Amino acid sequence: AKAAHEVAARGFDNSFDDDAYPRSRRRPDELFSNYNASRGESSRGGSGNDIPCSWIPFKDHAEMKGHDTALTGGNKVVEHWLPGMPVVVQVTRLGLGHKGPRVTARPTLPGRNVVLCPDGEGVYVSRKLVGQARAYVKSIGTTVVPDDCALIMRTEAAGVSKQVLEMDITSLATDWMEVRDRATAAVTAAGEQGRSPMPRRLLDAATVEQVLVRDLFGERIARLTVDTVQAHEAIVEDLRRTGATEETVRRVQLHTGTENIFHYMGLGRVVDSTAEERVLLRDESLPGAHLVIQRTEALTAVDVNAGRAAFISDCDNESVAVRVNAAAAEEMALQLRLRDIGGLVMIDFIDMTSREHRKEVEAAFLKAAQRDRAQVTFLPISPLGVMEVARERLQGNQSGKHVVADIKGMPINPDRPFGGPRRMR
Template identity: 30%
Template sequence: MSNELIINSTQEGERIALLQDKRLIEYHFDRNDTNYAVGDIFLGTVKKVMPGLNAAFIDIGYQKDAFLHYGDLGEQFQTLAKWTRLVHSGKAPVAHLKGFPRDAALEKVGKMADVVKKGQQMLVQIVKEPISTKGPRLSSDLSMAGRYLVLMPFSDTISVSKKIVSRAERERLKRLIASIKPDGFGVIIRTVAEGRDVAELDRDMTNMVAMWEQLYQNLRNAKPNDKVLGELGRTSSMLRDMLSDSFDAIHVDSQELFDELRTYLQQIAPDKVDLLKLYSGKTKIFEQFEIEKQLKTLFGKTVTVPGGGYLVIEHTEALHVIDVNSGNKSNQQSDQEATALMVNLAAAKEVARQLRLRDMGGIVVVDFIDMRSGDSRKKVEDTVQQIMARDRAKFTILPITKFGLLQITRQRVRPEQNIITTEVCPTCGGTGKITASILVTDEIDLSIDELLVNQNHAGLTLYVHPFLHAYYTKGLVSKQMKWYLKYYKWVKVVKDTSLGLTDYRIQDERGEDIELHSRAAELNSLQDRDDETDD
């Protein structure tokens, strides 16, 4: 299975598409104006303590105060709070935590009002970006993610990802990390660390310790609500988390971003630098890799399932609902059960893909076609589980109910991706009204006469709808030939399928568009005024 990362730089930010075997699997839009991303660490100020929620609202500069629950403070919150005060006041001369005295671990069941006070400044990390009307969700259990390891201050534990199943490998990794881990820090060993040697792990550890030292330097001079440590951009973080031997290429269409990613790859994976390629083709990069077409077909309310059938996806305030329909597959099998199973298996794969593609989180209910057989329902459940196993977000899947409903909960840390797939009619401009189409030829004739006679152009190129192209070019003595006999100047007529029936454009002899004062626009304006008068 091949993986390709396609990155399109725009004025608003970077559009990031992950392709597997040329099919779009993930899509992200990393906006330039977003200052609150998962992993960012801020020096927040407690604005309000809510005993009823056992939580506090923290000001980190966002328009809505961020939410911090007691359960997200972390066992070493008191130690972190003390270290923060000492660093901010200039009383902690070094960044390392060796020998730093620790307070007693925070009780798992306690009250927020007993731990934090209004106006208190504290280090907090974003674990969920602002979604809808809600502010960010925070944690004080800080962590810094690398490619192979996650560094946790004020901890001594070394834990290994559950996805590394080999007991011998787990023990090997623990021994290696214990030999290079700095005092005062705990480490989580990520799945991608499996099989890596000590040099790679040590390089990753060095990078994370450097991040901690950067946080220390920034905190010394930080003001309330300042960001003291920013997470990597969406593009770099995807490379960090997903880069593997299955990656074939990373295509970028911006020289600036190319240089940035090249530098980052040299730090985390020097052997992968050659995968990075700067795209310089004339066609837009998303058009070249057929991503625009996939975006238009995959983000609508109705999504076609490969091989037949379709999904109807609805979003509500509380949950997402996906309805599975058989479409033209209903007559392809000998009995109803076989048809239902075939459609549901194909739909299960597309559902898992859609969750990841749209980054849908929270509760998702999938209404599959009813199946009587328990074995059939189990096959559908296993298919969803198998495809979603590649998803980086945490999820839980419940068995299909007797009503054919599959319930899924998926971790939501960012707003859902949504792309508007409907377009404004190019002919009426969304108004629902056009000028009488019979007038368009008269208008074109007047424009041609004005440009060739009064403005004395040497030649013109006329772009029109294919119907109008036939009208002007067909016949023994075509309309195009009559123009030549009248003006002794040639008007080239070109068909353009992107134009509406009443639309046209004209270019001069240099190939530059000529701005026209359309009679149709004037007629539209007069008609609108008449309508307003009638009202």
């Protein structure tokens, strides 16, 4: 199955925060019917009694333990989840190791400009939009919101016309109606045959091109390079369909050379380095300083080592520790993104006696982590020198297609990937 993205399980208000609702969570990549809800923590019944197969209205049975109820304006608790009960669910996280997948009965369908929340109420606007732009987007959303649905107006909605927003909403609403129709047909057919419906996929995952256009290709991206004509045409078509300007479309370029695009853009070594446990810090004034990253099912452990930098003669041990730890904090924030490390991360920094020095390292990590589109939270460094970090895992579409983007102000140099002075093996 293709990777699914996590759906936010938090409340909403009229000043919706776009950053607090990560875009990676907004795609119902895999929807299934007839999930045996009695296996999950949400079970309130499960006595083993079977019930006749019938379509369960989403409004009546949308509540699962631990999920937000703000969009529907009430706390609708399901009294019984019984084996064999058909229900539409969205896979919010795939299984990992011995952990099973996580699902929700409250899907969301994201587009480039809006997010459609079936069986919700209201129009919510990104906090990034203020003043007239916010009022404009709010007014348009109020006029185009479908019945029995909520809308989340994304930041990109401020730059498009009402007609484009209507097209985006219509496309999402059509997807949702297809999901409902397929689920109803599956349950009906199973009932006629006297059996329970088998789990099935109701909506395909977004392609890598669709994810790029929807979630990543913003103003910060100076150029998007693809190496196939099919991918180039699909991205351009999707951009124009969602109301992108011609200037934005021109930023999508086709790589026509014979050299592999990863080698051409200097990313081969960067990708290879993500499989290594030992990562050298980029600061040449700290020779030998490195990280050791070890991933387990429970958590990811990171050890910070000074290497030969510990023997710098013109600095005391505390000063060296602060410099190494600050550089390690910045590097670790980058490695979290490169390796898509999710869950609990424990970083063991070099011991620092001063609380002010620990705050300095925390500030360096916070600044570097702000570039991460995944949700990252962390606790202050403990007196033992350990920082606890929690990061949302972005389970991308591993299709193997080569798509490369460079950030404004950070051109990719084949010999010095990411502008770093060291060659990454």
